[in-house]
Amino acid sequence: MNLFFLARRFVAGVDVESAIRVVRGLNQKGVRATLDLLGENVRDRAQAEKAVEAYGHLLEQIATSGIESDISVKLTQLGLDISESFCEANMERLLARATACGNFVWIDMEGSAYTQRTLDLFVRLVRAHPNVGVAIQAYLYRSEHDVRRLADLGARVRLCKGAYKEPKTIAYRRMRDIRRNFLRLAEILLERGREPAIATHDDHLIEAVKRWTAERGIGPERFEFQMLYGIRPRAQEALAQAGYRVRVYVPFGTHWFPYLSRRLRERKENVWFVVRNLFEWSRP
Numbered sequence: 001m002n003l004f005f006l007a008r009r010f011v012a013g014v015d016v017e018s019a020i021r022v023v024r025g026l027n028q029k030g031v032r033a034t035l036d037l038l039g040e041n042v043r044d045r046a047q048a049e050k051a052v053e054a055y056g057h058l059l060e061q062i063a064t065s066g067i068e069s070d071i072s073v074k075l076t077q078l079g080l081d082i083s084e085s086f087c088e089a090n091m092e093r094l095l096a097r098a099t100a101c102g103n104f105v106w107i108d109m110e111g112s113a114y115t116q117r118t119l120d121l122f123v124r125l126v127r128a129h130p131n132v133g134v135a136i137q138a139y140l141y142r143s144e145h146d147v148r149r150l151a152d153l154g155a156r157v158r159l160c161k162g163a164y165k166e167p168k169t170i171a172y173r174r175m176r177d178i179r180r181n182f183l184r185l186a187e188i189l190l191e192r193g194r195e196p197a198i199a200t201h202d203d204h205l206i207e208a209v210k211r212w213t214a215e216r217g218i219g220p221e222r223f224e225f226q227m228l229y230g231i232r233p234r235a236q237e238a239l240a241q242a243g244y245r246v247r248v249y250v251p252f253g254t255h256w257f258p259y260l261s262r263r264l265r266e267r268k269e270n271v272w273f274v275v276r277n278l279f280e281w282s283r284p
């Protein structure tokens with residue numbers, strides 16, 4: 001049974017053609033994209049290598065189709081659970097393809113079991129490859145230290161709140177605290193970082209960043225707002241029309257379930273959206 005219709009609000013499609021079609025539509029509205037071929041926690045070497053190949057092919061399709069999009073990967077999709085050196089070799093191969101295509105690769109940040117290993121690997125990669133960036137989660141207490149270090153290295157950072165369930169020993173849990181830390185980290189990145197990405201749909205944070213940058217003469221070309229496909233599309237367009245750089249993260253592929261679960265967990269109303277779809281689908 002194909003249950004993809006449950007995910008279709010948040011996932012561009014199961015194949016690359018659908019994803020490219022979605023990106024074209026976004027580009028026409030002045031919005032760039034980040035394509036994410038869904039997959040995580042791969043335990044099989046051949047499967048991780050297949051993901052590298054698929055991403056390499058995707059980079060070529062982006063170049064030939066002329067769409068404005070970079071890509072994002074998860075290290076556990078490229079074999080981090082198998083071995084760090086295997087994953088690093090896969091990333092090296094992918095970054096060489098991205099360089100040949102004149103493109104950029106983001107590394108998503110996964111649950112806290114992977115934070116240190118992701119950053120260690122990232123720091124090794126970024127020394128040789130300026131076309132790689134990494135996501136940092138504002139809910140983690142450690143992130144201010146990480147953000148300062150990454151800014152010193154001249155690395156690109158995508159700042160987000162964080163989407164995994166983490167214990168209070170390592171992460172802020174109250175929205176007020178997460179927002180406060182997000183703004184603190186955003187200020188560091190906007191002041192000293194390289195083209196940071198402010199990845200949120202939260203108006204409170206978006207307005208604060210707009211105000212803060214305007215007051216300090218930091219122009220909209222120095223950073224970008226990023227949002228997720230299917231979430232607040234009108235706000236995405238409005239920001240682009242107001243002259244801000246906007247990039248939308250567009251996931252696609254058949255491994256959509258963990259991604260959908262994270263979107264449902266962060267917003268309970270979405271559960272009803274999915275249940276309604278299921279109900280409509282099951283009607284005679």
Ligand SMILES: Cc1cc2nc3c(=O)[nH]c(=O)nc-3n(C[C@H](O)[C@H](O)[C@H](O)COP(=O)(O)OP(=O)(O)OC[C@H]3O[C@@H](n4cnc5c(N)ncnc54)[C@H](O)[C@@H]3O)c2cc1C
Nearest residue numbers: 108109135160161162163199200201202226227228249267
């Ligand atoms: C481009 C991008 C990349 C990301 N990469 C990572 C990553 O690598 N690692 C990671 O842990 N997390 C990542 N995230 C997810 C992020 O950490 C948050 O879980 C997610 O963005 C929700 O937080 P928020 O800042 O939008 O604020 P929220 O307070 O959750 O939301 C603010 C408003 O946005 C809208 N909204 C937010 N979420 C939803 C939703 N699911 N459905 C419908 N409306 C919604 C609602 O209007 C809500 O009131 C990424 C997010 C973005 C935008």
